[in-house]
Amino acid sequence: MPIEVLDSETTDQRLNQLTQALGSGMFVHVRSMLHDMAASDIAFILESSPPRTRQVLWQLIDQQHTGEILDELGEELKDTLITQMSPERVAKAAEGMDTDDLAYILRSLPDSVFNQVLQSMTAQDRARVEQALSYPEDTAGSIMNTDTVTVRPDVTIDVILRYLRIRGELPDATDTLYVVDKRDSLLGGVRITDLLTCDPNASVREIMNDDLEGIPVGMDDGEVAQLFERHDWVSAPVVEEETNRLLGRITIDDIVDVIREDAEHSMMGMAGMDDDTDTFGPVVKSTLRRSLWLTINLFAALLAASVSNMFENTLEQFATIAILMTIVPSMGGVAGNQTLALVIRGIALGQIGQSNSRWLIGKELAIGFLNGLLWSMLVFAAVWLWKGDIALGGLIGGAMLINMTVAGLAGACIPLLLKKFNVDPALAGGMVLTTVTDVIGLFAFLGLATLFLLN
Amino acid sequence: MPIEVLDSETTDQRLNQLTQALGSGMFVHVRSMLHDMAASDIAFILESSPPRTRQVLWQLIDQQHTGEILDELGEELKDTLITQMSPERVAKAAEGMDTDDLAYILRSLPDSVFNQVLQSMTAQDRARVEQALSYPEDTAGSIMNTDTVTVRPDVTIDVILRYLRIRGELPDATDTLYVVDKRDSLLGGVRITDLLTCDPNASVREIMNDDLEGIPVGMDDGEVAQLFERHDWVSAPVVEEETNRLLGRITIDDIVDVIREDAEHSMMGMAGMDDDTDTFGPVVKSTLRRSLWLTINLFAALLAASVSNMFENTLEQFATIAILMTIVPSMGGVAGNQTLALVIRGIALGQIGQSNSRWLIGKELAIGFLNGLLWSMLVFAAVWLWKGDIALGGLIGGAMLINMTVAGLAGACIPLLLKKFNVDPALAGGMVLTTVTDVIGLFAFLGLATLFLLN
Incomplete structure (x- = not known):
C-alpha cells in the first residue's frame, strides 16, 4: 500500500474544517478529529485560532495529551492556558513532558500553585523537576535532557x-x-x-x-x-x-526552537514587541502589552517637537521650512536603521568582537557619509526644482549630509554600546536610533535655516 | 585522556590571534593555524573579517578545502569569492561539495564561466550538477541530497x-x-x-x-x-x-539554514536590507546596495511633505502647528509597525489563513482604536500643559485617534494584501505602512487645524 504524499494545504484546510464544525456545534465530530491529530498539529491549530475558538478546542482535547501539546505552544499562549488549569491537571500534564519544558512551565507558575503542583507529583517526577530548575534560563542546562545512553x-x-x-x-x-x-x-x-x-x-x-x-x-x-x-x-x-x-x-529540535526564538526576537524587538507575543491573543491584553513602547515613543516625539520649538521664530517666518522639515529626519532614520539591522544581526551571530568592531564602525561611517553626499545632491535638486529656491535646496542638502553621516555612526555605535551596558540592542536600538536621527536631523535643518535665512 | 570542554570565547580569541599574526606578517604561522581548523570555523572567521584580511586569509587556505568552506559561507561573500576564482579552481572546489550547494554556486556564475566549469568536471560530477539544477530555487528539490540508503x-x-x-x-x-x-x-x-x-x-x-x-x-x-x-x-x-x-x-542542517535565512529575511527586510548582506562587505558596494530603499523613502518623504504643502496657509499662521506636526505620524508609525511585525511573523509561520485573517484584522483595528483613545488623551494633556491651549490639545488628540486606528488597520491589511499580489510583505510592508501613517497623520492633524483654527 503506497503512502500518501504530504499535502501543503493540509493544515489550513483542517483549520477551516474545524472552524466550520465548531460553528455548527458538531462538538463530537471535532473531538474525534482532534483525537486523530498529532500534538504538534493541535498546538499549531490552537496558535492559529482566535481566543473563543481556543477555549472550546481546549475543552475538547484528550486530557492525557495536555502535556505534549503544552510543550509545543508559544510562551504567551502556554502561560494563558496554564494559569486557567487546576494544579492537579498541571501535575497530570507534567507526567508526559520533557524535563526542560517542565522546568519552564513550573517557573511561570505563581508560588502557591507551584507548591501544589509539586505536591501532586510522584517522587521521581519531583526529582527530575528539581534538577531541571537548578539551571538558569537560556543556558545549555535549561534546554538539556537527561536521557543519555x-x-x-x-x-x-x-x-x-x-x-x-x-x-x-x-x-x-x-x-x-x-x-x-x-x-x-x-x-x-x-x-x-x-x-x-x-x-x-x-x-x-x-x-x-x-x-x-x-x-x-x-x-x-x-x-x-x-x-x-x-x-x-x-x-x-x-x-x-x-x-x-x-x-x-x-x-537539534530544541536548538531549532532557540534559533527561531532568537531570530524572532531580533525582528519583533525592532518593532518594540516581545518575541513570545501571541498573534491571536485577546484585544485588551494585547493593547496593554504594546503600551510601553508607545509611551517611550511619545517622549521621543515630544523631544523632537521640543527641538522644533527652539526654532519657533524661523518656523513663524518660513512656512516652507515647516513643510520640508520631515524629510531630513526620515532619510536619516531609514539609513540608520539599515546599519542597525546589520549590526544587530552581526551581534546575534557572534560575528562582531573586539578585533573587528572598530573597522565596522569606520565602514558604516564611510557609507553614511557617501550616502549623505549622494542624497544631499538629490534632495538639493528636488527641492530646488519644487520650490525654485536654490538656497533652500542647499540648506536641506547640507542638513541631509550631516544627518546621514551621524545616522551611519549611530546605527553602528548604539547597538555596540547597548550591548556593553547589557541592554538588549534588538529591543532598545531602534528607538534610541530614531530619537538620535530625528533630533539631529531637525536640529541640523532648522539650525542651518535659522543661521542663513534669518539674517 | 580527558577531552577538552568547549570554551565559549574560542572563536573571538582565535580571530584576535589570527588578526595579530596577520598584522605582524607571520603568514606561515597563520597558514598552519588555518590548517588545523574546521571548514565551518574558517568560514565563520572569513565572515567576521574586513575585506583586506579576507583576501590574505583566502590566499593562505589549503586549496583542497575551498569547496567545504564555500559551502558554509553567506551568499554575498560566497558570490564575491567565486567571481575572483579561476574556472579550474571552481571546478576543483566543486568536487568536495554537496549537490545542493554545487547547484547554488553554478546558478550564480556568468554563462561563460559556467560552461568552462562544467567542461573541467568529471562526467559523474556533471551528471550530479545537471540533476540538481533541474529543481527551482527555494523548493524541497533545491535543498535535497541524493545520498539515501x-x-x-x-x-x-x-x-x-x-x-x-x-x-x-x-x-x-x-x-x-x-x-x-x-x-x-x-x-x-x-x-x-x-x-x-x-x-x-x-x-x-x-x-x-x-x-x-x-x-x-x-x-x-x-x-x-x-x-x-x-x-x-x-x-x-x-x-x-x-x-x-x-x-x-x-x-536537518539544511533546514536550520532555511529557518535562519527566513527569520533574517523578515528582520533585515523590514529595515530594507537583503538577508544575504555581508556585514563586513566593502564600502562602495554596500552603499549602492542600500540606495534602492533610500530612493523609495525619498519619494515617500516628498509625498508627506507635499501633504504639508497643501496646508501652507495654516503653517504660515501657526508656527506651533509646525512644531507639533511630527508627533502624530511618529506615534502612528510605531503602532502600525507593531501590528505589521506581528502579521509578517504570522504569515511566515503559516499561522494566518482564510479562516482567521478577518478576525485578526478586526482585532488589530480594535487595538488601534483603543490605543488611539489612550494616546489621544495623553497627548491632549501633554500639549495642553505645554502650550496652554486646550483647543490645540483637542486637535492633536483627534488626529492621533484617527491615525492610530488607521495604523492598526493598515498594519494588518497591508501585509495580507501584499501577499495576495505576491509581493514580499517583509520587504515592502514597512515602507508602505510608514507612508500611509505619515500621510494620514499629517493630513488629519493639519486638516483639523485648518478646519478649526483658520475660521
Missing part, C-alpha cells in the same frame, strides 16, 4: 549490540552513545551508524571519537545554537564545566 | 545488518533507511535505532513505519522547515509528486 570504553561493540537489543527502544534523536569513565566523565562518543558498520569485535575505545567536545552546562543557549549550526550536529553532550562529568544532552 | 520490504533485518557492515560508513545525519518497491516508490522507513533494538529475524515490512510521509519535490522550502519543526524530524524523504518515487532526502 552511556557505555564504558573497554567493552566490545558486540556486547553493546546485545545490551541495546535487551534495552529496547532508544530515546528520540539518539545518534551517539556517550563513552564515560567510572566517575561519569565524558571520554568520547560512538555514533549509532558506526555500531552498524564496524567490526563487532572491536572495543569501544578503538572506534570512539575522542574529539567529541562537551558543552559546558552554563553556556548561553544562543552560543550552543551557533555550535550546532557550524558543526551540523544532531545532538551534543552537556558536561559540568570543572569535572567534565556528563549531565545530559541537547538535541 | 534504501532497502526492500521483504528482506530480514539480519540481512540488512550484514549488508550495512559490508557497505561501510553511512552518510551524515542518516537516521532512517527508506523502504522502496521495484519502481523506487516510497513504502516507508526503518529507523537506524530500531535496527539495533529489534529482533534480527523480523522482516523490514514488520518493523517499518508506513506512516512516513514523503515531501513533494516542489514544496516551498519554508513549508518543509515548518514540517521539520512541528514533527522534530532529523531527516525526511523527498518524492516525485505523482509517482511517489523516492528522489532524495533533506537533512
